[in-house]
Amino acid sequence: MDVLEPATEARKRAEEQWRRRRNLWILAGMVLLGLLGLGLWWLLIGRWWVVVNDAYVQGNIxxxxxxxxxxxxxxxxxxxxxxxxxxxxxxxxAARALRQLRLAEAVADQARQNALALEQDIAASRAKELALAAQLASAKQNSWRLQAAARAGAAQDLNAVLAKNAVNRLRAELAAEAAHSKSLAARLGPDGVDHNPALRAAEESLALAHLNWSRxxxxxxxxxxxxxxxxxxxxxxxxxxxxxxxxPLKQIWVDANIKETRLAKVRPGAEVTLHAAAYGNSVTYYGWVAGIGGGSGAIFAVLPPENASGNWIKFTQRVPVRIALDPTDLRRHPLRPGLTMTAQIAVDGPRHKGPVPAWFIRETEQPIATAVSTPARS
CATH class of the missing domain: 2.40.50.100 (RNA polymerase II/Efflux pump adaptor protein, barrel-sandwich hybrid domain)
Structure with missing residues (x-):
């Protein structure tokens, strides 16, 4: 029995050493396989693509x-x-606004009637000018005749003086009527009734009242x-x-936050392949880099870092990159702002030559035609 025990113990130690060597070889093989897989990924994907998990759906609100x-x-x-x-x-x-609209309509109507009355007064004044001009011409002829007769002794000097005074009076009346006509024309305006200043002011007030009511x-x-x-x-x-x-679900893009160490190869127009967590890898979105942010996210944070302080630690920063999506993919599988995405950006491939979506550059849209008709006047 004493002879067998050392042999048994030696056999157990040998088996234990063999198991340790086996485990070490298995571990080494797994590490080698991992390194080989990483190398293959880098050769086939890593050096041609920038993979970003820190990507989120954004959109106009x-x-x-x-x-x-x-x-x-x-x-x-x-x-x-x-x-x-x-x-x-x-x-x-809108009860108050409706009453203001009615008041503005009444003021505009009164202004138009006043403008039409001015037009008629101008016509009457000009007709009176013509009548006075005719009377003046007749008075001039009569005054000339009487003055000639007075010089020849055929008429009294008093009649000649009265005729001359009549001419002067008619001249004064004609000048006054001409001034009155010009005053009326100035009040009406040079372009007629439709461009009368008072009427235009009333119509603008009416338009403002209608705008206030429609809002x-x-x-x-x-x-x-x-x-x-x-x-x-x-x-x-x-x-x-x-x-x-x-x-608007049509105005959607993706902001991918890329580390500064991977940003050098990213260019506008680079093709991008994306997957949304909402749909999984079964749905693929295609897009392109529309632009690269003007600074890192830390710069535009509410509390930007104070790198000049004594306690400084270097962190790898991220820069937002805007990715435009294919509208066809968005119509098939709509996205909402805030959803998470995974993006793969091609760093060495063809560039997208088309323009950015028109709604990227937002301008003031044309006003919406009011769906409410103007209330009928009572």
Whole structure:
């Protein structure tokens, strides 16, 4: 028994050493396989693509605000509702605005009647000028005849003097009437009734009253999804107060935050392949780099870092890169702002030559034609 025990112990030690060597070889093989896989990934993908997990869906968010003060009469809309541009979202009580509109209409009508009356007065004044001019011509002939007769002794000097005074009186009346005609013409304006200053002022006041009245009905500025409802019926609102937000699902892009160590090879126009966590890898989006941010995210943070302080630690910064998406992919699989994405940016490949989407450069849109007709006059 004593002879067998050392042999058994030696065999156990040999088996244990063999298992250790085997485990070490397995571990070494796994490390080699990992390194080989990493090398293959770098050769096939890594050096041709920049893979970014820190990417999020972004989009334009249009605020819907009140432009006039008033009480909310009705809200024919709600959060998550799909709306089209021009659709009614909120209506305000407009009794006061309607009365102001009626008053402006009455003032405009009175101004037009006054302008028409001025036109008739001008016509009458000019007709009177013509009559006075005819009388003056006749008086001149009579005065000339009487003065000639007085010089020849055929008439009295008094009649000649009276005739001359009549000529002077008619000249004064004609000059006064001409001045009156010019005064009326100046009040009317050089371009007729439709361009009379008083009438134009009244019409502008009417247009402002109508604009103020029409703003009591609030329309959707764009087509999209409603969000962030902040009012209820019966609530008093002031100009500029937020009512809704609208997210147009066609105006979507992706912001990929790329490390500064991988940014050097990224160029505008580079092709991008993306996957959304909402759909998984079964749905692929295609796009291109529309632009690279003007600074790192830390620079534009609410509290930017103080690198001049004594306690300094270097962190790798990230720069936002805007990626435009293919509209066809967005129509098939809509995205919402805030969703997470994974992006692969081609660093050595063809460049996208087309322009950025038109809505990237946002301009003031044409005003929406009011859906409410002008109220009929009573």
């Amino acid at each position: 249009y605020p819907v605000t009140a432009r006039v003060s008033g009480t909310i009469a009705s809200i024919p809309a709600y959060d998550t509702m799909s709306v089209r541009r021009g659709q009614i979202l909120v209506t305000l009580g 009591h009905v609030i329309h959707a500025p764009v087509t999209g999804i409603l969000a962030q409802q902040s009012v209820q019926p019966g609530q008093w609102v002031e100009p500029g107060q937020h009512l809704f937000s609208i997210v």
